[in-house]
Amino acid sequence: xQKTPSATHSPGAPVPIPFFDQAASFQDxxxxxxxxxxDVLDNGKFSHGAKVAELEDRLADWTGARHVVAxxxxxxxxxxxxxxxxxxxxxxxxxPAHSFIATASSVVLAGGIPVFAxxxxxxxxLDPRAADAAVTARTRMIMPVHLFDRMADLRxxxxxxxxxxxxxxxxxxxxxxxxxxxVHAGLHGAGGVLSFFPAKTLGGIGDGGAVLTGDESVxxxxxxxxxxxxxxxxxxxxxxxxxxxxxxxxxxKMDDVQAxxxxxKLTTLDADIGRRAELAERYDxxxxxxxxxxxxxxxxxxxxxxxxxSYVHLLQVEDRDALAAHLAAQGIETEIYYPIPLHxxxxxxxxxxxxxxxxxxxxxxxxxxxxxLYPDLPDEHVDRVCDELERFYTGRPR
Amino acid sequence: MTAPSITxxxxxxxxxxERDRDVLLGIVHAVGxxxxxxxxxGERTARLERALAARIGAGDxxxxxxxxxxxxxxxxxxxxxxxxxxxxxxxxCAPLAATVIDAGARPVFAxxxxxxxxxxxxxxxxxxxxxxxxxxxxxxxxxxxDMPAFRELADRRGxxxxxxxxxxxxxxxxxxxxxxxxxxxxxxxVQVKTFGMPGEGxxxxxxxxxxxxxxxxxxxxxxxxxxxxxxxxxxxxxxFDEVMAAFQLHRLAGLEDRLARRAEISxxxxxxxxxxxxxxxxxxxxxxxxxxxxxxxxxxDHRDALDAHxxxxxxxxxVYYPRPLPAQPAFAPYAQPGGTWPNAESxxxxxxSLPLYPNLTDAQxxxxxxxxxxxxDVHGGTR
Numbered sequence: 001x002q003k004t005p006s007a008t009h010s011p012g013a014p015v016p017i018p019f020f021d022q023a024a025s026f027q028d029x030x031x032x033x034x035x036x037x038x039d040v041l042d043n044g045k046f047s048h049g050a051k052v053a054e055l056e057d058r059l060a061d062w063t064g065a066r067h068v069v070a071x072x073x074x075x076x077x078x079x080x081x082x083x084x085x086x087x088x089x090x091x092x093x094x095x096p097a098h099s100f101i102a103t104a105s106s107v108v109l110a111g112g113i114p115v116f117a118x119x120x121x122x123x124x125x126l127d128p129r130a131a132d133a134a135v136t137a138r139t140r141m142i143m144p145v146h147l148f149d150r151m152a153d154l155r156x157x158x159x160x161x162x163x164x165x166x167x168x169x170x171x172x173x174x175x176x177x178x179x180x181x182x183v184h185a186g187l188h189g190a191g192g193v194l195s196f197f198p199a200k201t202l203g204g205i206g207d208g209g210a211v212l213t214g215d216e217s218v219x220x221x222x223x224x225x226x227x228x229x230x231x232x233x234x235x236x237x238x239x240x241x242x243x244x245x246x247x248x249x250x251x252x253k254m255d256d257v258q259a260x261x262x263x264x265k266l267t268t269l270d271a272d273i274g275r276r277a278e279l280a281e282r283y284d285x286x287x288x289x290x291x292x293x294x295x296x297x298x299x300x301x302x303x304x305x306x307x308x309x310s311y312v313h314l315l316q317v318e319d320r321d322a323l324a325a326h327l328a329a330q331g332i333e334t335e336i337y338y339p340i341p342l343h344x345x346x347x348x349x350x351x352x353x354x355x356x357x358x359x360x361x362x363x364x365x366x367x368x369x370x371x372x373l374y375p376d377l378p379d380e381h382v383d384r385v386c387d388e389l390e391r392f393y394t395g396r397p398r
Numbered sequence: 399m400t401a402p403s404i405t406x407x408x409x410x411x412x413x414x415x416e417r418d419r420d421v422l423l424g425i426v427h428a429v430g431x432x433x434x435x436x437x438x439x440g441e442r443t444a445r446l447e448r449a450l451a452a453r454i455g456a457g458d459x460x461x462x463x464x465x466x467x468x469x470x471x472x473x474x475x476x477x478x479x480x481x482x483x484x485x486x487x488x489x490x491c492a493p494l495a496a497t498v499i500d501a502g503a504r505p506v507f508a509x510x511x512x513x514x515x516x517x518x519x520x521x522x523x524x525x526x527x528x529x530x531x532x533x534x535x536x537x538x539x540x541x542x543x544d545m546p547a548f549r550e551l552a553d554r555r556g557x558x559x560x561x562x563x564x565x566x567x568x569x570x571x572x573x574x575x576x577x578x579x580x581x582x583x584x585x586x587x588v589q590v591k592t593f594g595m596p597g598e599g600x601x602x603x604x605x606x607x608x609x610x611x612x613x614x615x616x617x618x619x620x621x622x623x624x625x626x627x628x629x630x631x632x633x634x635x636x637x638f639d640e641v642m643a644a645f646q647l648h649r650l651a652g653l654e655d656r657l658a659r660r661a662e663i664s665x666x667x668x669x670x671x672x673x674x675x676x677x678x679x680x681x682x683x684x685x686x687x688x689x690x691x692x693x694x695x696x697x698x699d700h701r702d703a704l705d706a707h708x709x710x711x712x713x714x715x716x717v718y719y720p721r722p723l724p725a726q727p728a729f730a731p732y733a734q735p736g737g738t739w740p741n742a743e744s745x746x747x748x749x750x751s752l753p754l755y756p757n758l759t760d761a762q763x764x765x766x767x768x769x770x771x772x773x774x775d776v777h778g779g780t781r
Contacts, residue, residue, distance in 0.1 A: 018435065026430035033430070034423060041419050044412020046589045046596035072463055072598060075619075075635035101619050101629045108632045111502075198437045205430050206437050206639030207463070228466070228492040229728050238410045242717055245726040248496040251466035255597035257426065257641060338627045347620050347629045 017372055017381045019333035020199040024376045025272075029264045036260035048227060048253040050236045055259040056210070058266055059194070063176070063184040065212040067219030070259060071226050074173035074195025074209035076252040078106035081211050082141070084221035085169050085190040087112045091140035093169075096126040096152075097343045097361035099145045103171050104342050107143070115139065116343045116351075118358040122300050124148060124314075127360070128156030135160070141167045146175035146185050148312040148337070148370075149280070149297050154180055154188050155304075161189070173209070176201050177273045180306040186212040191219075196262055199374070201276070201311045202269055204258040226252035273309055275375040279382055280310035283371065286386040292318045292393030294367060312337060313373040318393075320369050326392045332385055335370045407762050409714040411755045414589055415596050418649065422596060425644045439618065442643035449650055450585075450601055454575040457605035460613045461638035465564035465586025465600040466493040467617075471636060472560055472582045472602055473501040473532070475612035482531040484560075487517035487543075488722045488742035490536045494562060495729045503531070505732055507724045509739040515695075515749075516543035518741070519551055525734075526555055536562035539695040539718075539751070540664060542571045542688035545579035552581075564600070567592045568657040569690030576690060577603040582613075587646065590755075592660065592692050593653055597642045659756040660691035663763050667694055667752065670767040677774040679704075693718065696770070697748040700777045704750055704770070711769045713753065721746050 026033075036051060043050045056068040071077050087093065089111040095103050097116040104114040117130040124147040131142055142161050144152035154168075161168045168189025172178070175185035176194055186192020191213030196204040211222045227234040229249025234240035265272075284298035295316035302308040314337055317323055324334050341361040343353035355362060371385050415422060429437060443461050451459040462468050478484060480502040486494040488507040498505040508522040517535040526533075533552050535543035545561065552559035561580025563569075569576035577583030582604040587595045602613045612631075615622060620633030664682075671681035680697040682689075698704055701717065708715045722742035724733035752766055 021435050023431045023433070023435060026427075030427060030430075033426065037423055037426060038419075040596075041415065041422070044414070045410075046415075047598045073635040073637075101627070101633075102635065105619065105629070105632050109634065198435075204437075205426065205641055207635060207637055229496060230492070239716065242720055244721070245492045245496075245728040247728045248499040249492070249728070250470075250496070250500065251464040251493065251598065253464075253598055255639070255642075257422075257597055258639075261426070261430070336627065339625075340628060345629045347632050 014331045016331035017333065017385060019335055019372050020374055021376050022198070022203065022374065025268070029268070032264035032267065033261055036263050037257065040256040040260050043256075045236060045238060045256065047255050048235055049256040051256040051259040051263070052254045053236050055263050058263055059210060062266060062269070063187070063212055065184065065187055066214045067212070067216065069211045069219055069222045069226060070254040071209050071211065071252040072254055073207045073252075074193050074197065075102040075106055076226070076250065077193035077195070077209040077211045078102055078171060078173070079110045080222045080225045080250070080252060081169055081191050081193055081213070081218070082106060082110035082112065083225060084218045085141065085167055087140060090138065092136060092138045093141040093143055094126075094131050094134045094139060095143045095342070096145050097341045097358035098124060098338070098364050099147060099171065099342060100173070100338065101342065101345065102173070103143065103145050104348065112140070113138075114342075116353065116358060119360045119364065120153070121360050123150060124364060125150070125152035126157060128153055128160050131157060132160045132163070135164045135166070139164065139166060141169050143169050143171055145171040146178055148174065148314050149308050149310045150302055151175065151178050151180050151185055151306045153303060158188065172212070174200065174311045175309070177269070177309040178307060180303070184212070187214055190215060196258065201273065201309060202262060202265060205261045206255070206258055208254055208258040208262065221247075225249040272375045276310040276373060277308070279373050279377055280313055282379060282382045283313055283373070283386065286383070287315065287389065290390050290393060292323070293389070294318060310373060312370050314368055314370045316364070316367040317369050318367070320367055323389065323392050324369060327385070327388055330388045332388060333372065337368055337370050338365055341365050406712045406714060407753050407758070407766065409716040409751070409753050410590060411753075411757055413757055414594065414755065416757075418645070421648055422645055425641055425648070429641050429644065437640050438637045440640045442640045442647065443638045446643040446646050447601070449647065451603070454578055454603070456578055456603045457607060458610035460602040460610055460617065461643065462600050462602060462613070462617045463636040463638065464588065464598045465584055466497060467634065467636040468564070468584035468586070468600040468602045469493055469497040469560070469562065470500060471613045471616050471634065472584065472609070473497060473503070474616050475609050476532065476558055478503050478531050481529060483527060483529045484532045484534050485522045485525050485530060486534045486723070487536050488724055488739035489515060489719060489745050490538060490723060491719070492723070492726065492728070494534065494536055495723050495732065498534075499732060505729065506530070507733055507737065507739060510741045510745065511544070512741045512744065514541045514543065515539065515745050516541060519544050519547035522548070523551055523555070526557065530557050532558045532560055534560045534562055536564070537566035537569065537576055537690070539693045540682055540689055540691050542566060542569050542576055542690065545571055549579055563603075565591055565692045566690045568653070569688065571688035578605070581606060582609055587642070592657060592690065593646070593649070595642050595646050595649070597639065599638055599642050656756040657691065660754060663754055663758060664691040664694055666763055667767055670771060671696065674771065674774045678777075679770070679774050691754065693751045694754040695749050695751045697745070698750065699748060701748055701750045703777060704773050707773045708769055713766050713769055716751050717749060718751055719746055719749065
């Protein structure tokens with residue numbers, strides 16, 4: 001369903017098209033959000049409280065996860081999951097060279113060492129052959145990432161993990177709604193995560209995240225770690241702050257205000273994913289074959305047994321920076337996911353990688369441009385983005 | 399004694415923000431539907447940081463996801479890591495040790511002063527080795543640590559000083575606000591704190607521009623705030639939500655009044671309890687320099703009996719830190735072998751905290767004081 005855009009603009013200028021906007025749907029959800037917020041205020045515990053517990057149950061229902069632990073960000077979810085899944089100081093974790101920084105920084109923050117491997121030529125997933133070649137005697141885990149709109153090759157990567165006795169931990173921060181063989185992303189190995197960063201497919205009104213797992217001991221450890229390592233019941237239980245500290249933990253508690261917003265938004269998640277698919281198809285139908293557009297997301301079918309959920313609509317384009325500047329001049333915001341692959345980020349300079357080490361990751365970064373895609377985006381804004389994109393390459397709209 | 403005509407008084411008030419219910423709802427709606435669609439580390443957060451820094455005359459204030467995370471960011475900004483030692487109190491909250499371990503360093507536990515219940519500077523000095531990078535005293539309950547002594551010690555021995563002022567917002571010592579004695583300090587805003595809010599959050603306080611810049615970078619994945627997705631350092635996700643920033647900006651105006659109400663209740667307790675010292679119940683003194691009124695804690699050998707007595711009379715008390723940090727299963731492996739912390743162990747056996755929050759009524763406060771006094775009529779004289 002289309003929604004009316006909320007933005008106003010100065011007369012004469014083109015209507016700005018933000019990269020992300022959920023104001024209209026937030027308004028549509030307001031009655032539900034207000035009801036949940038009233039519950040939070042009535043309850044009086046504002047983090048790690050009853051509304052967070054309720055959200056965990058709703059998410060378990062929606063994803064089919066046996067255990068969901070809601071936390072304060074996708075990044076902390078990864079750190080806690082890695083630790084709970086048994087990462088020991090000095091252990092190596094194989095991660096794709098192309099991802100958001102948290103894929104690799106979480107490994108460092110959990111005490112491990114990220115080892116980069118290249119992605120597949122198409123589809124942004126960790127390449128099983130490259131992962132296999134990166135295994136050493138110190139490798140403990142392998143972390144596939146489900147980026148943008150599709151899952152990584154879990155079959156191929158699972159085979160690598162089995163061959164070498166590695167634990168699979170999924171960075172499924174972007175992957176809510178993605179399933180393979182009927183099993184939700186994050187539940188194919190020791191566990192996975194969700195991010196509820198506002199622009200995510202299920203987004204809050206601030207930072208938030210969750211750990212998903214089918215393993216009770218992983219869930220129990222994450223529960224302790226997110227509340228300062230305290231044992232016993234702390235969720236929705238204030239006096240639990242004086243429970244014995246069993247392991248050195250962190251403060252990764254989720255705010256109940258976030259849980260309130262997320263619960264309201266969860267009621268339309270299926271419809272929101274459907275709207276995202278409509279918009280993705282609309283983009284691809286217009287942009288396929290436009291000179292300068294090397295690839296559209298829909299040209300690659302979803303992996304066998306899995307579905308596609310369009311969180312980010314990432315094009316591969318020529319002359320990317322000039323195109324982004326042209327679109328910005330027309331009031332159209334875009335994002336580059338990601339301008340630098342992980343192995344060339346300044347914070348990993350000590351690992352000694354050089355350009356050319358992971359050609360597919362480097363090529364993907366050089367040509368990547370994400371265009372606006374979110375349920376509140378009207379069809380005509382998609383058309384305008386496409387018009388401007390085409391004008392940039394051909395000098396005229398089709 | 400007749401049953402009190404008063405419903406149970408909780409230790410953790412569920413109504414801290416009742417008067418601001420509509421304000422919070424309004425802020426969530428405004429941020430959710432706002433034209434800028436900015437939810438994290440936006441203009442509201444920047445305004446809150448400026449207001450907090452100005453309030454205490456600090457060079458900078460950097461908002462982050464919690465008080466715990468503030469400690470983690472400060473330690474990271476100081477490059478504390480493997481091989482380093484950090485001297486922390488043997489009595490206090492888990493993050494004092496956990497953040498040090500998380501940084502890859504080793505916590506070294508110093509016994510506490512038996513009256514202040516904060517780290518003893520002499521004990522801390524005796525633990526300094528060539529590996530010591532940081533001293534990390536913490537203010538406790540309602541009493542600031544001996545910061546002049548720690549400042550002098552840190553300067554003399556050439557180590558850094560982190561002032562864990564997570565719970566001490568509003569306190570001053572020799573005219574210097576809590577959080578401004580260390581190279582860096584911090585406040586926690588978790589709901590029960592003196593400037594608590596309906597969510598998790600904290601702030602780093604420092605006059606050191608470079609440290610502040612490093613903390614800003616480290617709180618947001620090592621980005622410099624100019625170019626997205628370029629990560630200069632291994633950073634955290636420790637950001638501040640705009641909803642909470644707007645709420646704190648709204649609540650800042652009432653902070654002095656709430657601090658004054660806390661101080662008033664605390665002073666009343668201390669006046670009522672001063673005579674109980676000879677009966678074995680030790681309460682903090684009324685007022686004095688270096689005080690703040692976060693948690694009101696008394697010491698008694700009959701702690702569990704007092705807890706039960708209070709509960710029987712409709713008052714919920716709470717025992718913070720029933721064991722010293724080196725005795726927690728998580729931290730015992732890091733404790734100095736053979737170390738003893740007699741004052742910390744004594745405090746862990748004897749502390750019990752009474753309700754203290756601005757929305758307590760006078761009648762509730764009197765009932766709590768009466769109940770404690772009545773207890774010593776029965777259990778007094780056995781000190």
